[in-house]
Amino acid sequence: MEVVTILNEFQPYILIGLSIIVIILLIVMLSTLRSLNKLESKYRKLTRGINNKNLEEIIVNYLDNIDGIKEKTEEVKLKQEQLSHQLKTCIQKVSILRYKAFEDVGSDLSFSVALLNDNNDGVILTGIYGRNDSTVYAKPIDKGISRYDLSQEEEEVLLDACNNSNE
Template identity: 55%
Template sequence: MDSIINIINEYSIFIIIGLAIITLLLFIITMILLVSVKKLEKKYRKMMRGVNNKNLEQMLNDNLDNIEKALNKSQEAIDECKNISQELKGCVNKVAIMRYKAFEDVGSDLSFSIAILDSYNDGVIITGIYSRHDSTTYAKPIDKGISRYDLSEEELHVLNEAINSKN
């Protein structure tokens, strides 16, 4: 133990100079780090200040709120589209028409049958029969693709054509 103390006393000046150099290097490194931290902090504050002196965090929160509002409006629009789509099924969207010659003595295809249906195959068949002396029009209701009245061949044709048409 005495030998270690003697060595330390003998080389104390070198040890002090070494420690002073290490302390000076640590001080210089600390100053460099402080300057770097100040620059970084300045950049951070500038970034957090954002545009028009608005806080970046506030801007992000505002944008997240706007996104949430947009998602809610989008969901409302999707729901409304579903409602409209459901309502459209009750609108006329299947139509078929056929012109024909009801009587041989009439010169052209002046008689007609038209089927007007919705997506549920509910609607009406309107038939106009033209002859030389008069013209008669009939309307026959259709429920789920079926008429409670007898249908002519032409009426059956337009009914099937309308039922099989794409919406």
């Protein structure tokens, strides 16, 4: 009986203490519900538009797509390197000069053309126009140097072409 009398004596304090505990638990529960709602909102944004598929399947599918794109990127990179190497052997530098080869011929119908690649390898074409005949010469160029003697006009177009850069 002593327990009952003690409980009756402290009943208002016990009720106040239990009420405070219930209020604290309600606050914790509301905070937990709010956090759960935020998490559910983030989950819905993450899984939006997936038509009831497993999230793991979607992620694996995206990773497979990324691997495929990496392979394609490597193929494109290799092709670009091949094209870049081939481009160095193509004619990239051109210079042309028209001039009068002979004083007694009326116009500047003679010409010299330098056609060089990135390594300054190529050819100089020279056409000499005369009153009675015309002649065309081709002189190979290796690294900007000719094995054959060059005329002043040919040296001029060679120097101009060598100084042309495609940057």
